[in-house]
Amino acid sequence: MAFLTVLTFSSCQDWGESDPPAGNQIFPTLEKVASLTFDEELIPEEIQTFAYEGGETPTLxxxxxxxxVLHLNNGYARISNPLNKVKIQNGVSLTFWMKQSSTPKADSVEKPEQDVKGALFSFQNENGTQRMFFTANGWLNYEGVDGSYEDNNPSDYKTGLMSADEWHYVAVKIRNNGxxxxxxxxxxxxxxxxxxxxxxxxxxxxxxxxIYIGYGSDTPTQEWYIDDLTIYRNQITNNEIKVPGTGGGEEENNYILVGNKDYTTGWWSxxxxxVSMKGNQTIHYGFYNYTNGANNWNNWIVVLSNGKAPGAAGYAEYFVLRADAYGWSGGTSYPGDGPNITHNFNFDTFKTDMQGAYVDMTIKRTDNRIDLVAKITxxxxxxxxxxxxxxxEMEETVGAFLTCEGSYLEIVPETVYAGESYAAGSYRVGPADCSAGWWAYFSKLSVITGNTPSPFVHTFYNYTNGINNWNNWLLVITNGKDRDEAxxxxxxxxxxDGFGWGDAYVAANIAHTYNWDTFREQMNGAYCTILLNRTGTRLDLTIKVVTASGEKLGDYTYYTEGITTNNIGIFLLxxxxxxxxxxxxxxxxxxKE
Known part of the structure; x- marks a missing residue:
C-alpha cells in the first residue's frame, strides 16, 4: 500500500488547532497530507486491520x-491521523473512490438493501467516547465534549447519494460553517x-x-471497496472535486444557462x-435550480410540445408542469392532489429546499402516454x-424544453439526451467474461436519415480480455441496412485501436495520442463515448475515453467524405x-457554446 504523509512546515500552535478567524496574515493553503492508493501490500505499521464479530479482516x-483496491467485508481499518501533524486553517477534505455491495433481502423479491448507517470514515479519541463519522447517506454525526451535531440521519430519510454496486468518486469538504x-x-x-x-x-x-475506514457508527459497516483515498488540510477546490481525468475545475461551470442570475426572469420570457424525440423514446435532463424564494412556483418549469419552440409557426403544447406539483394542459389543470401527480414534497420547507437543488428528470413516451419522473436532491x-x-393524442415527434420564473437553471450538457437509456448490465454486447469471438455479438442497429441535428452518441463501459489491442469495441457504419437485410x-x-477498413476508410484521417504500452490496461473498464456527426457526405467521429482509474485519454477522431447513401446505419460489435x-x-x- 502506498501511504504518503507530507509535512511542509512547522507551527507554533498545537497539532490540529485552527488558525484564528479572519484578520491573521496566513492565507489558507490547500495541502495533500496523505494518499492511500492500495497498489502495494498492506504494511501493518501504516494500516491496521480488524474484523467485526463474524466478519472478515480487510484485504487487498x-x-x-x-x-x-481495499476490500472491507464486515471489517475495518485504522491509520494514524496525518492531520495532527499540520496546522489546519479553514477546513478538512477527503476524496476517494468507493463501491458498496447491496445486501439481498431474505425473500429475494424486494429491492436489495444498501448500507447507509455504517460509517465510511470516522475520527475518534483514544477511548471512543468522542467521535465524528459520516456514511453513504451523507449522515454526518459529531459527538464531543463541546457539543454535538448531526444531519441526514438515515432513520429520518434516505438520500440516495451513492447508489450501491457501482463505483463512485466522492469528495467531502468540512468547512468552518458547514x-x-x-x-x-x-x-x-x-x-x-x-x-x-x-x-x-x-x-x-x-x-x-x-482515522478509521469502515468503522465508527453504532452499526457495523457492511461490504464495500475503497480506492485512492486522499486527505487534505483545508478546503479542496473544483480541481479535486471533479472526477479525476475529466478536465479539472476549468470545466466545472460549463452549464447551459436558462434565466437571469439576478432572479429577474419574467414569466414565459x-x-x-x-429536445425532440421521435416515437417511443426517452428525454433526460440534469440541472441545478436556483430560486428567489418568493413563491413555490418561482422554480423550474417543463413543457412538452409538438417538437416546436414557443413562437414558431405551428407551435402547440401538450402540457406545462411546474416544480411545485402543479400544471395544465389546455383547459385541464393538474393540481398536486390530483391523480396525475404524485410527490413527497414538504411545502413548509419547499422554497428553501429548491434553492440550489439538483433535478434529475426523465420523460418517457409509450405510444400516447408520457411518464415524467423527477428526482430532486x-x-x-x-x-x-x-x-x-x-x-x-400526440404527433410522432414531440419535444421538451425548460423555462422558469423568478429563478434560473444551470443545465449540465452531458446529461441531456433523447433516445434510449439502460441500467447497468441490462444491455450487454458480448459475454461478461470477454469470450466473444469475431463477428458474433452485435448491438442494435441505429439508422440516421440525412444530417445529424446534433451529435448521435453511444456511451458504454468497455471490458477486454487484454490479449490484443483490438480486443475492444468496433464500430460499423452501413448503408442503413442491418446485417440480415437484403x-x-x-x-x-x-x-x-486506431485501425479500420471499408470503402469509406482512409488511414490518414485517424488521429489519436494513445500509448500502446498502456492501452490494453487503460481500456479495461473504461467509460467510452462515441459521438457521430454527419453533414452532407462527410462523417465525423470523436471517441472520448475515461479509464477506470479516472484518467482522461486524448480524443480519438476520424473523418471521411463521400458517403452518398441518404441513410446510414450504426452498430457496435x-x-x-x-x-x-x-x-x-x-x-x-x-x-454547445
Whole structure:
C-alpha cells in the first residue's frame, strides 16, 4: 500500500488547532497530507486491520474497474491521523473512490438493501467516547465534549447519494460553517450551519490520533471497496472535486444557462432549446435550480410540445408542469392532489429546499402516454420524488424544453439526451467474461436519415480480455441496412485501436495520442463515448475515453467524405471484449457554446 504523509512546515500552535478567524496574515493553503492508493501490500505499521464479530479482516482485492483496491467485508481499518501533524486553517477534505455491495433481502423479491448507517470514515479519541463519522447517506454525526451535531440521519430519510454496486468518486469538504459532499463531480450536499460552530469539528478532526475506514457508527459497516483515498488540510477546490481525468475545475461551470442570475426572469420570457424525440423514446435532463424564494412556483418549469419552440409557426403544447406539483394542459389543470401527480414534497420547507437543488428528470413516451419522473436532491442531501403522467393524442415527434420564473437553471450538457437509456448490465454486447469471438455479438442497429441535428452518441463501459489491442469495441457504419437485410453493405469498420477498413476508410484521417504500452490496461473498464456527426457526405467521429482509474485519454477522431447513401446505419460489435451500454441517442447540448 502506498501511504504518503507530507509535512511542509512547522507551527507554533498545537497539532490540529485552527488558525484564528479572519484578520491573521496566513492565507489558507490547500495541502495533500496523505494518499492511500492500495497498489502495494498492506504494511501493518501504516494500516491496521480488524474484523467485526463474524466478519472478515480487510484485504487487498483485484477489481475489474480499479485494479487493486481495499476490500472491507464486515471489517475495518485504522491509520494514524496525518492531520495532527499540520496546522489546519479553514477546513478538512477527503476524496476517494468507493463501491458498496447491496445486501439481498431474505425473500429475494424486494429491492436489495444498501448500507447507509455504517460509517465510511470516522475520527475518534483514544477511548471512543468522542467521535465524528459520516456514511453513504451523507449522515454526518459529531459527538464531543463541546457539543454535538448531526444531519441526514438515515432513520429520518434516505438520500440516495451513492447508489450501491457501482463505483463512485466522492469528495467531502468540512468547512468552518458547514460541509459539502460531491458524488461523481456533482454537488449533492452543501449545508451551511448557523446553529453550531463547525470549527469544533475541524479542530477535533485535526487532533485525534486515528482515522478509521469502515468503522465508527453504532452499526457495523457492511461490504464495500475503497480506492485512492486522499486527505487534505483545508478546503479542496473544483480541481479535486471533479472526477479525476475529466478536465479539472476549468470545466466545472460549463452549464447551459436558462434565466437571469439576478432572479429577474419574467414569466414565459426565456426557454432552453427544444429536445425532440421521435416515437417511443426517452428525454433526460440534469440541472441545478436556483430560486428567489418568493413563491413555490418561482422554480423550474417543463413543457412538452409538438417538437416546436414557443413562437414558431405551428407551435402547440401538450402540457406545462411546474416544480411545485402543479400544471395544465389546455383547459385541464393538474393540481398536486390530483391523480396525475404524485410527490413527497414538504411545502413548509419547499422554497428553501429548491434553492440550489439538483433535478434529475426523465420523460418517457409509450405510444400516447408520457411518464415524467423527477428526482430532486437538495443542497442538504434530502431527496424528493415527483412524478406525472399525461395521456392524449400526440404527433410522432414531440419535444421538451425548460423555462422558469423568478429563478434560473444551470443545465449540465452531458446529461441531456433523447433516445434510449439502460441500467447497468441490462444491455450487454458480448459475454461478461470477454469470450466473444469475431463477428458474433452485435448491438442494435441505429439508422440516421440525412444530417445529424446534433451529435448521435453511444456511451458504454468497455471490458477486454487484454490479449490484443483490438480486443475492444468496433464500430460499423452501413448503408442503413442491418446485417440480415437484403442489400446490406458496409461503408466503414473502425476499431478501438486506431485501425479500420471499408470503402469509406482512409488511414490518414485517424488521429489519436494513445500509448500502446498502456492501452490494453487503460481500456479495461473504461467509460467510452462515441459521438457521430454527419453533414452532407462527410462523417465525423470523436471517441472520448475515461479509464477506470479516472484518467482522461486524448480524443480519438476520424473523418471521411463521400458517403452518398441518404441513410446510414450504426452498430457496435466486439472481439474478445464486452460492452455494457448505457445510452444511445442524440445529445443536443454537447459542444454547445
Amino acid at each position: 482485492a483485484t477489481d475489474d474497474v480499479h485494479g487493486q 460541509y459539502e459532499i460531491y458524488v461523481d463531480g456533482l454537488k449533492k450536499i452543501d449545508k451551511e450551519v448557523s446553529g453550531f460552530d463547525f470549527n469544533k469539528i475541524i479542530k477535533f478532526m485535526g487532533a485525534v490520533p486515528y 426565456t426557454f432552453s432549446d427544444v 437538495t443542497k442538504t442531501g434530502l431527496t424528493y420524488n415527483y412524478s406525472f403522467y399525461y395521456v392524449g 442489400g446490406y453493405a458496409e461503408h466503414l469498420v473502425l476499431r478501438a 466486439v472481439d474478445g471484449a464486452s460492452l455494457d451500454i448505457r445510452t444511445v441517442g442524440y445529445y443536443p447540448f454537447l459542444n
